[in-house]
Amino acid sequence: MFQVLVADDEEIEIRALEMMIRHDFPEEVEIVPGAKNGLELIAGIQKYQPDIVIADINMPGMNGIEALELIRAKYPRMKILISTAYSDFDYIRRALKLGAVDYLLKPVDRETFQKTFSALLARTGQERFEEDAERKIRRDVGEMQSIAGNEFLSSMLLGDVTENSFNHYLRSLPHPYHGTVVMMVQTSHDGTGGFSNMRKGLQKTISGILSQYCSVIGKSYRNDLYFLIFLPDEMDDARWLRYLKDLAELVSKKLKDYPVRLEFSFSRKGKTVQEIELCLEECRLALSQQEPENLHFYRDPENRDxxxxxxxxxxxxxxxxxxxxxxxxxxxxxxxxxxxxxxxxxxxxxxxxxxxxxxxxxxxxxxxxxxxxxxxxxxxxxxxxxxxxxxxxxxxxxxxxxxxxxxxxxxxxxxxxxxxxxxxxxxxxxxxxxxxxxxxxxxxxxxx
Missing domain, CATH: 1.10.10.60 (Homeodomain-like)
Structure with missing residues (x-):
């Protein structure tokens, strides 16, 4: 059901349009209180946020054209149908350019109103359907991306990853693929019960923090947490290293009061499946360096003594x-x-x-x-x-x-x-x- 607000400086015009709507579209439309001027129109829209507004373009206080400019700026999806006694079509064209979807000439006869309003309802319904479909698609894509990501990371940790599973996940990314870094988080605890559930909660928390800045897959595996971080754009070595340090410092800061000690290690950047698989080993090597800080970055063995x-x-x-x-x-x-x-x-x-x-x-x-x-x-x-x-x-x-x-x-x-x-x-x-x-x-x- 759609909500409709009628605005006109003549009370009788409001009642006439509302009566036609109730008589011809009783199952499809709910009428909210009308408005007698531009200021009441704006107030009514803010309160009820109707799907459709039928407004006279010549009202006191704030005319329909002025109100239309404000409505369109704040409620771009709202459908505005203008009514006017003017025969100046330049004035009507101005309203249409501002976003009005159609117009009615007073006095409005029932047959013309039925035809115009019926088409407007169909258009509004189709757009609502498309919006609902788009929301469903976004939700389903998000779920599919999460499933594909977890399957890919699981197969990678088990050593069974394939090019097909990798490419399947890449197709679900919301941005071009520029490479991946593996982040490993090692956790320590005091031996108390329930730590397994705590670790899973920690994985979701870290994934939530990182997802605000990049595409990420996270998984708890055995005693550690693993995250595939997909770089948001093309970066040279110095820039992506700085980017990862910022992410690590952000996560560390937000989790500084967490009841367990966390050790973070990062691999080098990889692009192919083979390079990313090597990233897992690099994370473990970085973590084994026993540096005093809790952030560890893999150092290329070519540069080691x-x-x-x-x-x-x-x-x-x-x-x-x-x-x-x-x-x-x-x-x-x-x-x-x-x-x-x-x-x-x-x-x-x-x-x-x-x-x-x-x-x-x-x-x-x-x-x-x-x-x-x-x-x-x-x-x-x-x-x-x-x-x-x-x-x-x-x-x-x-x-x-x-x-x-x-x-x-x-x-x-x-x-x-x-x-x-x-x-x-x-x-x-x-x-x-x-x-x-x-x-x-x-x-x-x-x-x-």
């Missing part, structure tokens, strides 16, 4: 590359020799103990015993060593992305690759790659 890696770690990297401590296949028993050669040739495949045992023409139980007796390790440990050594060679000799290196060495899940690499080597894949590329292996060779 290689001495930051412990001597033991660098020695271990050298040993893996040279395969120290392992007998060469020709020094091993025949079956184990055959198994090792097969593993070195097929490490990129999804190998199992049973697969390799079949190639060596022995049982998996016997092969497992040979690994322990002759190499003093398990099948999985030896396969991991082969894969990690090959990954290091690719890091040193190629410009492949970490995701590509992971796949080429038998790891379909790049996040799992990062975990295995750090556990095996004692340092992150990004650190080791930059170390190898910068020629630090020469310095490692002088240690001992």
């Amino acid at each position: 290689s001495e930051e890696l412990p001597v033991e770690t660098r020695q271990h990297i050298q040993a893996i590359l040279k395969n120290e401590g392992k007998d060469e296949p020709e020094k091993l028993s025949g079956h184990l020799q055959q198994a090792i050669l097969y593993m070195r040739q097929n490490y990129a495949q999804d190998l199992s103990l049973e697969d390799v045992a079949a190639q060596a023409d022995i049982s998996s139980f016997y092969l497992s015993r040979l690994f322990r007796q002759e190499l003093r390790c398990t099948f999985v440990e030896e396969l991991t060593q082969i894969r990690i050594r090959q990954a290091m060679q690719l890091m040193k000799q190629s410009r492949l992305s970490m995701r590509e290196i992971a796949v080429l060495t038998g790891y379909r899940n790049v996040t799992y690759f990062y975990k295995v690499f750090r556990k095996s080597v004692g340092a992150g894949a990004g650190e080791v790659r930059e170390l190898l590329r910068s020629g630090m292996e020469n310095k490692m060779g002088s240690i001992g």
Whole structure:
């Protein structure tokens, strides 16, 4: 139902129009109290905010033209139908230019009014329908963006993200895509109950703060919070770093009274799926730097002194590359020799103990015993060593992305690759790659 306000300096004109409306449009229109001059018209509009106003353009106090200028400025969607006894069409054209949707010439006959008012109701109804539809679209788009964003971030944390899921989310962004930064928030607590729910509430709070300044996806995962921050426009390195610092300081300030300690870490800017996956590792590396502040920004390993890696770690990297401590296949028993050669040739495949045992023409139980007796390790440990050594060679000799290196060495899940690499080597894949590329292996060779 639409609300209508009638304004005219003649009481009888108001009543005549109201009577026609009640008689011909009883189910569609509600009439609010009328106005006898321009000032009453403005007051009535402010009080009732009707959908349609029928106003004489020649009223005392403030004429319809003056009132129309004020109405249009404050209520641009309100429909104004002017009525006049003037035959000066220039005057009518002025009113139409100011936003009146149509006009009626006095005396208004019923047939003309029915036709004009019916068309106005249809137009108003269509616009209301379109406005409702637009609101629904915005709501649905927002919900779809939230769902797509959470699915994308979840798959990214689990290492299962694809180009399709990434592009699907990008299509829902309200602005062009200029790159992404990962923010990780580590929380500490006193061991009291209910902290899991508190962390989820914290994630929503931080997402709410950040969403006022950028597009963001947030998720609580295990004991930490992760946020993908989509940069609002193209920025050079200095500007986006300043932008992130401002965001971090803003969040820290608003959460300064939060009952737990918060540590913030930021990755470098990434654009592709592969770069963003590497951002997760960069966040963890930044957080492990043990700086006194609670804000940590990833520092490019190229700018680090290689001495930051412990001597033991660098020695271990050298040993893996040279395969120290392992007998060469020709020094091993025949079956184990055959198994090792097969593993070195097929490490990129999804190998199992049973697969390799079949190639060596022995049982998996016997092969497992040979690994322990002759190499003093398990099948999985030896396969991991082969894969990690090959990954290091690719890091040193190629410009492949970490995701590509992971796949080429038998790891379909790049996040799992990062975990295995750090556990095996004692340092992150990004650190080791930059170390190898910068020629630090020469310095490692002088240690001992």
